[in-house]
Amino acid sequence: MSMPIVDEAANVLADPTAYTDEKRLHDALARARATAPVSLVEAPSYKPFWAITKHADVMAVERANRAFTNWPRPVLMTAQSDEMQAAVGIRTLIHMDDPxxxxxxxxxxxxxxxxxxxxxxVRIDELAKRYVDKMRDAGGECDFVQEVAVNFPLYVIMSLLGVPESDFPLMLKLTQELVGSDDDELKRSTPSDETMNSLLEMFAYFKTLTDARREHPTDDLASTIANAKVDGEPLSDIDTMSYYAIIATAGHDTTSSSISGGLRALAEYPEQLDLLRGNLDLIPQATEEIIRWVTPVKAFMRTAAEDSVVNGVSIPAGDSLLLSYVSANRDEDAFVDPFRFDIEREPNKHVAFGFGVHFCLGAGLARMEIGKFLAELLPRLTSIELAGEPELTATTFVGGLKHLPIRYSLT
Structure with missing residues (x-):
């Protein structure tokens, strides 16, 4: 058994700005995989954690869901934010363990x-057409993220929940503030000790929706959540609100990031775009490669429930582990030529949706949205190029492009 290794390269995982500089991020993670695949990170403002950077190790930890639990620290946040969330009592699906x-x-x-x-x-087909038509009507140039990518999946998930369309702008604002709390452009313009306000505002909104659905149930997901019972008892208010919050944010921002990051990749790799346009049967494979390439969920955390060993390194009970999906999805031992965008990649055992009991509940919906958007866009797209510098979100959890200026021709 090797001695614990500390390599400063892994410190990028605790730096939100690292995710805005892909070369810096991937260079550091490649070094960590090669020299210290399980590395202790002690970064300012964060509680210490072990960075798990190899695909095989991430999978091993995901499989051992009793030895490595989601509770109490499922997401990398500052120590202050950890304490604030604990005080509020947030318990989403990603905070829970079996049973x-x-x-x-x-x-x-x-x-x-x-x-x-x-x-x-059928409904997603209609929405895909609506937003490709919007691209056409924009006159051949737009910020694809802000004008298309954030709205298409938002419409899908909010319609599923039963949120009225008049409230979609509010939901967009709140979900972007939640996942963009480390980004100067997206976060609320309030002091850092008020960063919970977006979540509390979302909770207040869904409390009103819950009351309405309990009094008058309808055929939507909000009614299912509002009237759910566990062991014969309704969910507590905090568990109900937490359920809405995870569905709203996970069902929106991850898919938005994948669609915009995928279009950027197709614009930057024109031979892959030509290949896909010439054979739309490759859309399912292209969708998986887009999800691997973008990896919108950057990492999840686990806590060792018992003394454990990961890749020869001893992890004491109670210590936290960060499972770097971004690193695992570029692991040279798991993927042939991992830094090549390859829409024909097979096999493609990416971990962007997680693995095991916490595999993403909405993976099928995300795949469908990406696939149907491509199926609507590609037959109508005659040209595309970047019209400015893409900009990425500063984050340590969920994120991708926040701006993608493009120039294109559509029929």
Whole structure:
């Protein structure tokens, strides 16, 4: 068993600005994989954690969900934010472990089943056409993220929840503030000790929605959550609000990042774009490669429930581990030529949706949205190029492009 290794390269994982500089990020993570794949990170403002950077190690930890738990620290945040969330009592699906996780996850599972996805297909086709038409009407140039990519998946997930369209702008603002709390452009213009305000405002909104759905249930996901019972008892207010919050944010920002990052990749790799336009049957494979390439969920955290060993390094019980999906999805031992965008990549065992019991509940919906958007866009797209410098979100959790200026021709 090797001695614990500390390599400063892994410190990028605790630096939100590192995710805005892909070369800096990937150079550091490649070094960490090569020299210290399990490295202790002690960064200012954060509680210490072990950075897990190899694909095989991430998978091993995900499989061992009893030895490595989601509670109490599922996401990398500053120590101050950890304490603030604990004080509020937030308990989303990503905070829970089995058996509670399995029971609560089942509440919404039918809404994301293959049968439900087939039923939603026609509506998603309509929305894809609406937003490609919007690109056409923009006159051949737009900021694809702000004008298209953030709105298409927002419309899908909010319609599923039953949020009225008049409230979509508010939901967009709140979800962007939640996942963009480390980004100077996206975060609230308030002191750092008020960063919980976006979440509390979202909770207040969904409390009103819950009351309405309990009094008058309708055929939407909000009604299912509002009227759910566990062991014969309704969910607590905090668990109900937490459920809405994770569905709203995870169902929106991750897909938005994938669609915009995928279009950027196709613009920057024209041979891959030509290949895909010439054979739309490759869309399912292209979708998986886009998700690997973008990896919108950058990392999740786990806590060692017992003394453990990961890749020869001893992890004491109670210590935190960061599973770097970004690093795992560029691991040279898991992917052939991992820094090549390859829409024909097979196999493509990326970990962008996680693995095991916490595999992303909405993975099927995300794949459908990306695939249907490509199926609508590509036959109508005759040219595309970048019209300015893409800009990425500063984050340590969820993120991708926040601006993608493009110039294009559409029929």
């Amino acid at each position: 509670q996780h399995r029971i609560v996850r089942a509440i919404a599972a039918d809404w994301f089943s293959p049968k439900a996805m087939r039923a939603m297909g």
